[in-house]
Amino acid sequence: VGKTTVDEDVLDELEDVLISSDVGVETTVKIIKRIEARVARDKYMGTDELDTILREEIAGLLSDSTGTAITERADFELPADKKPYVIMVVGVNGVGKTTTIGKLASQFHKRGKKVVLGAGDTFRAAAVDQLKLWGDRVGVPVISHGMNTDPSAVAYDAVKKATEMGADVVIIDTAGRLHTKVNLMNELSKIKRVMQKFIPDAPHEVLLVLDGSTGQNAFIQATEFTRVTDVTALAITKLDGTAKGGVVIGISDQFRIPVKYIGVGEKIDDLQTFDKMEFVDSFFKK
Amino acid sequence: MFENLQNKLDKAFKTLKGQGRITEINVAATIKEVRRALTDADVNYKVAKDVTDRVKQKALDRKVLIAVEPGQLFVKIVQEELTDLMGSEAKPINLKGDPAIILIAGLQGSGKTTFSGKLAAYIKKQGKNVLLVAADIYRPAAIDQLKVLGEQVGVEVFAEPDNKNAVSIVTNALAHAKRTNKKVVIVDTAGRLAVDEVMMQEIEDVKKALNPSETLFVVDSMTGQDAVNTAKTFNDRLDFDGVVLTKLDGDSRGGAALSIRAVVNKPIKFMSTGEKMDALDIFYPDRMASRILGM
Ligand SMILES: Nc1nc2c(ncn2[C@@H]2O[C@H](COP(=O)(O)OP(=O)(O)OP(=O)(O)O)[C@@H](O)[C@H]2O)c(=O)[nH]1
Ligand SMILES: Nc1nc2c(ncn2[C@@H]2O[C@H](COP(=O)(O)OP(=O)(O)OP(=O)(O)O)[C@@H](O)[C@H]2O)c(=O)[nH]1
Ligand SMILES: [K+]
Ligand SMILES: [Mg+2]
Ligand SMILES: [Mg+2]
Numbered sequence: 417v418g419k420t421t422v423d424e425d426v427l428d429e430l431e432d433v434l435i436s437s438d439v440g441v442e443t444t445v446k447i448i449k450r451i452e453a454r455v456a457r458d459k460y461m462g463t464d465e466l467d468t469i470l471r472e473e474i475a476g477l478l479s480d481s482t483g484t485a486i487t488e489r490a491d492f493e494l495p496a497d498k499k500p501y502v503i504m505v506v507g508v509n510g511v512g513k514t515t516t517i518g519k520l521a522s523q524f525h526k527r528g529k530k531v532v533l534g535a536g537d538t539f540r541a542a543a544v545d546q547l548k549l550w551g552d553r554v555g556v557p558v559i560s561h562g563m564n565t566d567p568s569a570v571a572y573d574a575v576k577k578a579t580e581m582g583a584d585v586v587i588i589d590t591a592g593r594l595h596t597k598v599n600l601m602n603e604l605s606k607i608k609r610v611m612q613k614f615i616p617d618a619p620h621e622v623l624l625v626l627d628g629s630t631g632q633n634a635f636i637q638a639t640e641f642t643r644v645t646d647v648t649a650l651a652i653t654k655l656d657g658t659a660k661g662g663v664v665i666g667i668s669d670q671f672r673i674p675v676k677y678i679g680v681g682e683k684i685d686d687l688q689t690f691d692k693m694e695f696v697d698s699f700f701k702k
Numbered sequence: 703m704f705e706n707l708q709n710k711l712d713k714a715f716k717t718l719k720g721q722g723r724i725t726e727i728n729v730a731a732t733i734k735e736v737r738r739a740l741t742d743a744d745v746n747y748k749v750a751k752d753v754t755d756r757v758k759q760k761a762l763d764r765k766v767l768i769a770v771e772p773g774q775l776f777v778k779i780v781q782e783e784l785t786d787l788m789g790s791e792a793k794p795i796n797l798k799g800d801p802a803i804i805l806i807a808g809l810q811g812s813g814k815t816t817f818s819g820k821l822a823a824y825i826k827k828q829g830k831n832v833l834l835v836a837a838d839i840y841r842p843a844a845i846d847q848l849k850v851l852g853e854q855v856g857v858e859v860f861a862e863p864d865n866k867n868a869v870s871i872v873t874n875a876l877a878h879a880k881r882t883n884k885k886v887v888i889v890d891t892a893g894r895l896a897v898d899e900v901m902m903q904e905i906e907d908v909k910k911a912l913n914p915s916e917t918l919f920v921v922d923s924m925t926g927q928d929a930v931n932t933a934k935t936f937n938d939r940l941d942f943d944g945v946v947l948t949k950l951d952g953d954s955r956g957g958a959a960l961s962i963r964a965v966v967n968k969p970i971k972f973m974s975t976g977e978k979m980d981a982l983d984i985f986y987p988d989r990m991a992s993r994i995l996g997m
Contacts, residue, residue: 435747438926441738509949509977510811510922518842540977541815541850542843549842594952627811631744631926633954654810657895659928682810682840 426466427451437662437699438631443669447473475692477669491676491689492523494585495620500532500578501585502611502618504571506604506641507625509592512653512679514543516625517587518550519687520677524585525554532581534574534588535560536567536607547589553684557581567591567603568610575614588619595640605644622647623676628654628661638667647671653679656686660699729766733758736780743955743994746930749964757783781991787960788987793969796943797825799915801833801879802886807905807940808920809932810893813948815844817920817974818890819851820982825886826857833884835875836861837868837908838892848890855979858882868892868904869911876912889914896935906939917942918971921958923950929958930965937966947990948974951981955994 427448434444450473455466494501503520505513514537521531533551535558537543544560551558559574571588578586590607593600611618624647626634641647650668652661655678664675675690733754740750760779766772795804804821806814815838822832834852836859838844845861852859860875872889879887891908894901909917919942921929936942947959950973959970970985 432747435741436927438744438928441741508924508952510813512811540847541854542846545846546841546843553842594949596951596953627922627924629809629922629926629928629932630924631954631957632742633744633924633952636953654895657809657897657928658931659926663926 426463430470433699434662437660438634439662439699440632440635440666443477443662443666447477450476471693471696474665474696477665478692478695479668479672479674492527494524494529498617498620500575500583500615501620502575502578502588502615503585503621503623504536504588504590504604504608504611504619504645505623505625506590506645506647507592508594508627508637509540511592511625511627511630512651513537513592513625514546514550514589515682516623516651516653516677516679516687517547517589518554519679519684521550521556521587522554522684523687525556529584530582531556532574532578532583532586533558534571534586536570536574536588537591538563538565538567538570539591543589543591568607571607572610572614575611575618579614595637601640601644604641608645621649623649623651624673625651625653626661626664626667628652628679629657629659630661630663632663634663635667635670638671638673642671642673647673649674649676651675651677651679652690655698656680661695662699729758729761732776733761736776739996740957740960740994743996744924744926744929744957744961745994746927746957746961746965749930749961752964753780753783753787753960777995781988781995781997784960784991784994785988788963788990789969790987792984792986793944793971794984795918795971796916797830797886801876801884802916803876803912803914804886804888805909805912805914805917805940806888806890806920806946807917807936807942808893808946809895809922812893812920812922813946813974814893814920815847815851815890816977817918817946817948817972817982818848818888819855819857820974820979821972822852822857822888823855823979824982825888826855830885831883832857832886832888833875833879833882834859835872835887835889837871837875837889839866839868839871840892844890844892851979858884869907872908873911896932902935902939909940916944918944918946919968920946920948921962923947923956923958924952924954925958927961930961933962933966937968942966942968944969944971946970946972946974947985950983950993951975955996956990957994959990960994 524531535544535547548558561570622645624641680686737750737754766775826832836845836848849859865871973983975981
């Protein structure tokens with residue numbers, strides 16, 4: 417005899433798993449309601465089926481597409497019609513922007529692409545040195561004006577030089593900034609505008625980096641960075657620890673922004689393309 | 703958030719009063735709202751449950767339901783509970799020893815190097831001769847970063863760029879500090895994950911070599927549910943003396959502060975409130991309680 421309701425215990429346990437993965441109360445409630453509705457419709461029978469339903473429902477919230485063509489391609493590949501493809505990397509302090517740029521540059525470089533980096537963090541101590549070391553590691557040029565210079569000018573120069581050099585992709589680093597700092601957030605819009613003087617549809621990708629151990633504040637980060645820069649993709653870092661990064665489910669769902677990359681360590685190869693099912697499964701692993 | 707919660711509670715209590723059925727069961731519903739608010743503020747869900755269980759008991763003891771403003775009293779009880787939990791008053795840093803040694807540890811990107819610079823400035827202001835030590839041998843340009851900050855605050859930075867052994871670096875640094883008559887030594891270390899056994903062993907060894915008067919665990923205030931795991935492991939390995947909460951110039955609720963305190967029972971000593979070298983505050987539990995509650 418099939419059951420039409422899920423055991424309270426099972427749902428409580430599920431709630432604990434989701435909440436402890438930083439999914440957040442609202443998204444957790446949403447997921448549980450969807451499961452209850454599915455169970456009522458499909459007549460849930462056993463735990464295995466419930467497991468499948470659960471994974472499907474969660475994965476369903478994770479966005480596939482921003483509705484623009486650029487996300488339709490396989491990851492670590494670049495669209496043929498945009499050369500150089502301009503990626504601007506943004507996020508709050510210390511999430512892993514510069515490291516992700518280094519790793520991403522390596523992936524493109526390995527695939528035979530010509531990569532240029534732009535040292536747009538001219539503020540944080542030794543930020544330019546850090547990016548330059550990554551450039552050396554990968555073996556790609558870094559365009560820099562040094563510390564305490566105008567980041568927009570660096571970005572402009574980077575896209576210009578990348579074009580002249582016939583580069584396939586240029587990745588612009590930016591200083592970490594908390595989304596509550598109005599001036600710094602406006603600076604991002606400016607960096608974008610200035611690049612557009614050279615390449616009108618640049619940046620083709622705005623990658624928002626989120627730290628996988630961040631809790632519900634990531635939601636506000638996504639809201640605010642999206643507001644000033646039209647974020648097109650997400651990267652979640654530091655998933656090599658015990659943090660699960662579940663807040664990204666609600667973010668991806670609400671903003672319809674796909675997660676493209678995950679950071680799983682500090683080394684050059686510790687960047688992977690995002691796999692929904694693996695991500696969801698990680699919540700249930702001990 | 704908490705204004706919302708207070709409104710909700712006020713409403714809930716009004717309804718209850720109207721119904722004239724004020725019971726323990728009714729309190730449970732409002733308790734659930736509080737728990738939800740705490741979880742939204744990134745308080746660990748188990749800690750939130752413990753807290754609200756105690757709040758519930760206090761609310762019943764203090765007859766919140768027959769109070770004139772039950773919502774307000776309820777909120778007050780919650781705030782008191784959080785403040786108590788976080789340690790009631792500010793705990794100063796321990797600068798005993800000659801030199802006093804302060805070891806800084808934590809996850810990647812939490813704000814250790816920035817805090818090291820700030821702490822050096824803070825102690826230097828007290829007229830003490832400080833040495834900063836660059837013991838992060840992994841992160842690209844970690845030494846340069848500390849050197850820039852050292853220069854900004856006018857404090858010498860000890861570094862051995864070619865030495866790939868953190869224990870040996872800090873041992874040499876200590877000898878240098880004694881030779882140059884430094885009163886306080888602040889050791890910046892690489893970020894590490896609690897699950898990284900090699901790196902956790904390294905920091906344990908560094909601590910052994912230094913025998914610090916103060917080991918501080920630096921945590922990003924935006925940290926979510928995982929804060930308890932990390933804090934617990936770092937505390938198991940290092941038995942740290944205090945916590946530094948960073949990036950409080952943003953709008954994170956900072957529930958991790960409460961979770962960590964509840965799980966490892968170590969005081970939060972400093973709050974980092976910006977990228978500049980003077981953006982440092984000592985920690986006030988009552989302010990943090992209000993912040994978590996969004997008041
Ligand atoms: N374990 C782990 N550490 C990471 C990962 N990504 C970055 N990190 C580390 O996190 C720290 C901060 O990384 P950065 O790349 O400097 O971060 P950022 O966002 O550029 O920082 P700011 O420019 O200061 O805002 C460094 O110690 C990195 O090595 C990751 O996926 N896993
Ligand atoms: N807004 C703000 N930014 C901060 C604060 N503390 C540190 N930061 C920034 O956070 C980022 C990371 O800080 P670091 O001091 O490099 O962190 P770390 O823990 O030494 O990082 P690793 O050595 O890579 O593990 C930098 O961009 C800092 O400027 C703070 O209180 N507020
Ligand atoms: K993980
Ligand atoms: Mg950076
Ligand atoms: Mg550091």
